[in-house]
Amino acid sequence: MKPLDEIQKRLLSEVAGLHAIPEGAYNIRANGTSAGRASTANIEIIPREDGKGLTIKVKPGTKNESIHIPVVMTQSGLKEVVYNDFYIGEGADVFIVAGCGIDNCGPQDSEHDGIHRFYVGKGAKVRYVEKHYGSGDGRGKRILNPGTEVYQEEDSSVEMEMVQIKGVDDTNRVTKAELAKGARLVVRERLMTHGDQKALSTYTVEMNGEGSSSDVVSRSVARDNSYQKFDAVLTGNAPCTGHTECDAIIMDNGRILAVPGLEANDVDAALVHEAAIGKIAGDQIIKLMTLGLTESEAEEQIVNGFLK
């Protein structure tokens, strides 16, 4: 295990808020290899034999423990596909911090495709935070394609926060979830694209059990010549409630396509979608200008607040 260099440390603090070795279970992946790993009495992190990912097992009833599994890449031209499987035992309550930071100063594209699968046991609770960040001024792109699959058993609850604010050139995010009786899924996505970046985000949520609920909300900003597509389909196969929302700001020549979809296959499925795309409201800019900000400072504050 190699010690982290300064750039890797900076990426680590951007994506996982880590300045030191985290408490609890963790695995830090740097340039394709593990730079540190620890299991705890209740949480076991097992590397896959092919080196491409982890199996993470959380014992039933584990309470208030955290798992950090950040990934940092600083080597230009590196391409990897990583599979992480989470088995969350019945009644457990855990906080998971994932995320990937890429610094690419070289001419070749760097790409990390992280496939995360969650098997969430009865009554278990998961809070999941995933941040993506890119830096470096090389010609090579920083590409992240996260795939997330969530299988929720009865009365389980999953809250996911996905943030990608800076520096990732190309993203294709695919998230799938299946919910059993009484299961609850909450997703909060915050996304900003600039330059010529492209970001696609697709959600398919199937509510299969009575009383299940899902709430998928995306707030995003597309600036410069960037492009985003938000595609969220909620399917209600049982009495359930679902809500999806895309709230987006476009600036410069940014483009956004929002395709919210709802499918109700049960008469007691109550599904709602909302989508709003537009530039920053003129009166918001004017209000901040009356406080002495310039137009661009005002825009910056409004965008920062919106994505907070």
Place this chain on the structure above:
Amino acid sequence: MLELKNISFQVAGEKGDDRIEIVRNVSLTIPDEKLIVITGPNGGGKSTLARLIMGIEKPTSGQILYNGEDITELSVTERARRGIGFAFQQPVRFKGIEVFDLIRLATGTKLSVKDACQYLSAVGLCARDYINREVSGSLSGGELKRIEIATVLAKKPQLAVFDEPEAGIDLWSFQNLIEVFEGMRANIQGSSILIISHQERILSIADEIVVIRDGQLALHGPKEEILPTLLGTDSAVPDCKMGTVTKGETAE
């Protein structure tokens, strides 16, 4: 000192070709260390005049001087930086920006939460409950209005313009609001205050009163002179039949 010289403001009519004059040839001086209240019938052009002063709208003709400098062509930002502050009649809502952020931006400093709270307390809000709230639709109309006033207090402008600060504020807090303005009046050294209002209580703390009607300056003089004439009239819009709504028109 702010001087409006022959200010007119036109907008394109609905048909596109005709022009409607909303402000007509208004000349008015806001002297230093005075509290001026502008009043007049709805739709008379008061808010438009305030927006012209702040630079949100530019006059079609006329000139605006601030402390002797021609600011007619200056942006909102430049006017704000020269010391003009403005509380909107209808406060703006944001997503994600918190009350604290707005007050901090208004002061232009790295403000502590404790210092920010004092401006909220001044407008009668329990600071602790509001400082981290989003300035969004989740706040009530009256709450937003008070936060709007707090941002102007925090900015400590040399010329503070308030557009109907009392609107939506409950009776109990109205007294508190009057005290805020009385306090500002007592410490007016080096600054001036312009309030647009329909309230007698606010008119009665003015040094001077201005009446704007049909886009024109109808009356202007010391409070002692103007206030009695206002309280004497039965109707602010005498040439309109009150209490009837003709077919095809809607009441406001």
